Amino acid sequence: MPRAYISLGSNIDPEMHICACIQRLRQDFPDLICSLAYQTPAEGFAGAPFLNLTAGFTTGQSYTELKQYLRTLEDAQGRVRNGEKFSSRTLDADLLLYGDLLLPEQNLPHKDILGYAFVLYPLMEIAPALTYPGRQQTVSELASQSALPRHTLSPIDLDCLRQ
Numbered sequence: 001m002p003r004a005y006i007s008l009g010s011n012i013d014p015e016m017h018i019c020a021c022i023q024r025l026r027q028d029f030p031d032l033i034c035s036l037a038y039q040t041p042a043e044g045f046a047g048a049p050f051l052n053l054t055a056g057f058t059t060g061q062s063y064t065e066l067k068q069y070l071r072t073l074e075d076a077q078g079r080v081r082n083g084e085k086f087s088s089r090t091l092d093a094d095l096l097l098y099g100d101l102l103l104p105e106q107n108l109p110h111k112d113i114l115g116y117a118f119v120l121y122p123l124m125e126i127a128p129a130l131t132y133p134g135r136q137q138t139v140s141e142l143a144s145q146s147a148l149p150r151h152t153l154s155p156i157d158l159d160c161l162r163q
Contacts, residue, residue, distance in 0.1 A: 004057060004097065004099075007119050008091065010077075012088050020076070033055065033057070035122035036122065039154045042088075096112070097130075117148040
C-alpha cells in the first residue's frame with residue numbers, strides 16, 4: 001500500500017478545524033504521523049495567519065479515492081469554495097505525495113512542496129529520507145538546498161497533536 005503525505009491548513013478557527021480533521025484522520029489511518037503545527041502569515045492575500053502542518057499515512061485508497069476523501073474532510077469543516085485561490089478557509093487539505101506516483105498534469109508531487117516553507121519544512125520533519133518522486137534527492141536534501149524562509153514558521157502547540 002502506498003504512503004501518502006498531505007498538507008493541512010486553516011485560518012478560520014484553525015485549532016478547531018485542524019484538530020477535527022486530525023481526529024478523523026486518526027480514525028481512518030491508524031499509522032498517521034504529523035509534523036508540528038506552525039503559524040504562518042497568509043500568502044497571496046491580506047488575512048489572518050494560518051495554522052499549517054503535514055501528515056503522512058499508509059492508505060489502501062486509490063489516488064482518486066484519496067483526493068475525494070480529502071475533499072470530504074474539507075467539506076466536513078465547512079470549506080467554502082468560492083473560486084478564489086488565495087482566501088481565508090476553514091480547512092485546506094492537499095495531497096502532496098502518493099507513493100512514488102508522478103502525475104504532473106494532476107499536480108503530483110504537489111508544487112507547493114517546493115514553493116512554500118510551510119509545506120516543505122514540516123514534510124521534512126516527518127519524511128526526511130523520502131526520495132522526492134522524479135528526482136534523485138531526499139526531502140531533507142531539498143530542504144537544505146532551499147531558499148524558502150524558515151523564519152516565517154512559528155511552532156504552535158496543539159493538544160490534538162500530542163495524542
